[in-house]
Amino acid sequence: MKYIIWTLLVGITSVIQAQELITYEVPRQLFYSAHNDDFTVKVRIPGGEWKDLYEYKVGVDMDTQSTASMVSFDFTGTVEVQVRKNNGLVNAVQIRPLSYGITPKVQERIITFTLDQPRKISLEVNGDKLHNLHLFANSILKDKPDPDDPNVMYFGPGIHQPKDLPGDVFRIPSGKTVFIDGGAVIKAKLLVDTAHDVKIVGHGIVFQPERGVEVRHSQNVTIDGPIFINPKHYTIYGGQTTGLTVRNIKSFSNQGWSDGIDLMSCSDVIIDDVFMRNSDDCIAIYGHRWQFYGNAQNYQVKNSTLWADIAHPINIGGHGNAEAGGDTIENITFTNIDILEHDEDDRNYQGCLSIACADNNLVRNVSYKNIRVEDFQEGQLFHFRVVFNPKYSSASGRGIENITLENIEYNGLGANPSMILGYNEERLVKDIQIKGLKINGKLIRNATDGNIKIGEHAVQVDFK
Numbered sequence: 001m002k003y004i005i006w007t008l009l010v011g012i013t014s015v016i017q018a019q020e021l022i023t024y025e026v027p028r029q030l031f032y033s034a035h036n037d038d039f040t041v042k043v044r045i046p047g048g049e050w051k052d053l054y055e056y057k058v059g060v061d062m063d064t065q066s067t068a069s070m071v072s073f074d075f076t077g078t079v080e081v082q083v084r085k086n087n088g089l090v091n092a093v094q095i096r097p098l099s100y101g102i103t104p105k106v107q108e109r110i111i112t113f114t115l116d117q118p119r120k121i122s123l124e125v126n127g128d129k130l131h132n133l134h135l136f137a138n139s140i141l142k143d144k145p146d147p148d149d150p151n152v153m154y155f156g157p158g159i160h161q162p163k164d165l166p167g168d169v170f171r172i173p174s175g176k177t178v179f180i181d182g183g184a185v186i187k188a189k190l191l192v193d194t195a196h197d198v199k200i201v202g203h204g205i206v207f208q209p210e211r212g213v214e215v216r217h218s219q220n221v222t223i224d225g226p227i228f229i230n231p232k233h234y235t236i237y238g239g240q241t242t243g244l245t246v247r248n249i250k251s252f253s254n255q256g257w258s259d260g261i262d263l264m265s266c267s268d269v270i271i272d273d274v275f276m277r278n279s280d281d282c283i284a285i286y287g288h289r290w291q292f293y294g295n296a297q298n299y300q301v302k303n304s305t306l307w308a309d310i311a312h313p314i315n316i317g318g319h320g321n322a323e324a325g326g327d328t329i330e331n332i333t334f335t336n337i338d339i340l341e342h343d344e345d346d347r348n349y350q351g352c353l354s355i356a357c358a359d360n361n362l363v364r365n366v367s368y369k370n371i372r373v374e375d376f377q378e379g380q381l382f383h384f385r386v387v388f389n390p391k392y393s394s395a396s397g398r399g400i401e402n403i404t405l406e407n408i409e410y411n412g413l414g415a416n417p418s419m420i421l422g423y424n425e426e427r428l429v430k431d432i433q434i435k436g437l438k439i440n441g442k443l444i445r446n447a448t449d450g451n452i453k454i455g456e457h458a459v460q461v462d463f464k
Contacts, residue, residue, distance in 0.1 A: 157183030287327025326360025351383025357397030375412030422457025
């Protein structure tokens with residue numbers, strides 16, 4: 001009997017421990033200026049008390065300069081979410097990515113749903129993607145760094161700016177862990193320059209910096225957890241760095257040159273579980289650019305959501321050391337990715353999955369697998385092209401080789417023809433394997449059915 005009672009107590013304790021919810025206060029100085037009143041959002045553990053979240057305003061879409069909303073919290077177990085639409089009627093509600101299969105309940109202006117795992121989602125009322133609610137439900141941070149550890153740079157609740165203005169830069173030396181508390185707002189760039197063994201962790205916010213995190217000439221750098229609200233330029237800017245891990249970041253940008261993750265001559269890179277909504281390329285992988293030199297090798301990009309209000313969700317190959325014969329960009333995998341938007345007027349910069357190979361670069365051994373592309377405004381599903389673009393490059397690329405697309409699904413209307421196009425008889429696109437491509441539920445068995453233009457100097461394009 002004692003054993004049975006002890007077992008029941010352990011079971012009850014385990015259930016209680018599995019249910020935990022953490023919310024964060026906004027710094028007092030931002031309470032009015034950073035708030036968006038489009039939605040009121042509350043969360044609770046089932047049966048518990050509702051907790052109010054602070055609804056940040058985030059700038060999206062450079063063309064329209066729209067203002068959307070964002071909330072975040074941490075939890076384990078199960079959490080109930082209640083969203084009230086404060087302005088206008090609620091005729092339809094959609095939660096994306098659609099692959100998550102989250103169906104909300106709607107009663108007049110009140111929207112409710114339940115989460116049982118960490119998610120990064122967009123809640124859209126009446127089809128409005130420009131004034132939507134972004135909700136980031138994190139897992140609870142384990143093994144938090146000790147703020148009193150001399151090797152920890154701790155940013156606690158409140159606003160943080162460097163004292164030596166102008167500059168707006170916090171410099172991170174080797175061996176340091178930066179811990180950004182969920183209630184912290186950093187109004188500066190984080191700079192890792194010629195350093196090694198650096199970690200930047202926590203669920204706080206980097207707010208309107210010049211760039212979010214800049215990693216230059218460094219080794220073994222991890223960025224895990226922060227939210228980046230409207231940097232003027234790149235969210236993660238990496239140059240000539242090896243051993244870079246970017247995980248669980250969330251990013252918004254709405255200006256020119258405000259790419260998400262741009263990496264030049266970096267190798268041994270992991271990008272995992274990120275949400276990028278940018279008004280330029282969400283993820284771009286290049287060789288040489290500016291003061292960074294070398295090849296780009298060994299990338300894993302996985303379990304992520306990409307939303308390109310402008311330009312490409314994924315872009316490879318545009319920059320390299322043309323004068324020295326170009327760089328090699330190789331061994332890159334993209335796995336389990338949802339693409340929510342692609343809107344680009346210029347045909348030269350279209351493609352949800354884009355390889356625009358220039359500057360004498362060779363791009364090879366690239367795999368796209370289990371990628372779901374939702375309906376987008378304007379662009380192409382993929383664009384694989386050896387090209388000379390005099391605006392940004394000094395020569396055409398050397399070639400594109402060994403590209404695999406496997407289990408790619410696109411559901412939408414109006415996409416321009418995808419392109420596979422070489423440059424000349426020596427600079428080819430070759431060995432393209434297309435397996436299990438589906439467009440609006442139809443299995444694509446040839447280029448015609450897939451609205452794919454296979455141009456000159458493209459060889460060995462096989463459908464399976």
